[in-house]
Amino acid sequence: MPDDLPAAASRRARTKTPKRSEPIDLDILPSLLGYHIRHAQIALWRDFVSSVGEPAIRSGMFSILVLSEANPGIVQTQLSQELDIDKASMVQLIDRLEALGWVQRRRSSEDRRRQGIHLTAEGRKRLKTLKREIVEHERKLTKQLSRTELAELISLLERIYPHEPRRART
Amino acid sequence: MPDDLPAAASRRARTKTPKRSEPIDLDILPSLLGYHIRHAQIALWRDFVSSVGEPAIRSGMFSILVLSEANPGIVQTQLSQELDIDKASMVQLIDRLEALGWVQRRRSSEDRRRQGIHLTAEGRKRLKTLKREIVEHERKLTKQLSRTELAELISLLERIYPHEPRRART
DNA sequence: TATTGTTATACTCTATAACTATA
């Protein structure tokens, strides 16, 4: 899950590859979806951290920013639910975004338990840059796929995890 | 990357879902491959831990077992390279498998720096059960996909992460 | 000098549980 994955792997951190003498037998691994998802996740993660200028931002925090921009005042439980992040973990992520000055919590006057999340002007500015970097990062990673193939890949992935029906987006 | 993900999420751990009042706007998230890979990874992870009888075993350790069975005497650097796990992390994983009595390190006589990994009889027995559980778990997760679609999904995923060319497997 | 494996340390993500305040 990685979720997310390692800590500061901006540069390809692992040790130099040794001579590969003979190819190894992968047995059933290549037939397992989990095996490929894991590798894809690692590749995406590595390119994400090296593509995003702001080292403090991880994919989870990016998603929070996007949802907060598109849904001003969204509350933490909604974010938790949509992003499949525990509410206790969400607190820490929002704490960090607030410490960076990118978002603000605003207590709701109707239901004083709730705190809506709002982007600050600074957050909006930074998110704009982030989005550009991340779209570029995605393009780099998926450049071997045609537009149709990418859509097909996403569509197949959506069928293996439970989620709310998506509204059509062009 | 998450790889792997949380700690002990055998039971759907997170809090009860609250009423979803109005659908939220996901903005660009649904167009991002990383967003879907992350969700798929989480879904796979959750089902993995609830499907595998042995709670000590994670997907990384499972892969090590499979490769050690198919390639007796494989060395840690090869495992690290193939599974994209740092060699220092690999040590800990092998330590745990050895403590469980499932694998053995055997010092090579030609190159005394190297230690080949070998399954024990116990390890072979347990791996047999594990494989059955994991094949079943994969079937459950991918049951919405036809055989062709699953092959297509895997093939598309393979094109977004760097890897050695695979030998054909039927 | 380079490689294999190891130890030690630290950081991130996430889960769990107990808690506050509001409803």
Place this chain on the structure above:
DNA sequence: TATAGTTATAGAGTATAACAATA
């Protein structure tokens, strides 16, 4: 009683760096 949010704590995964033994 239930919900939104918080705090505290712990565990897994991984990275980094330094190291020992061997080549």
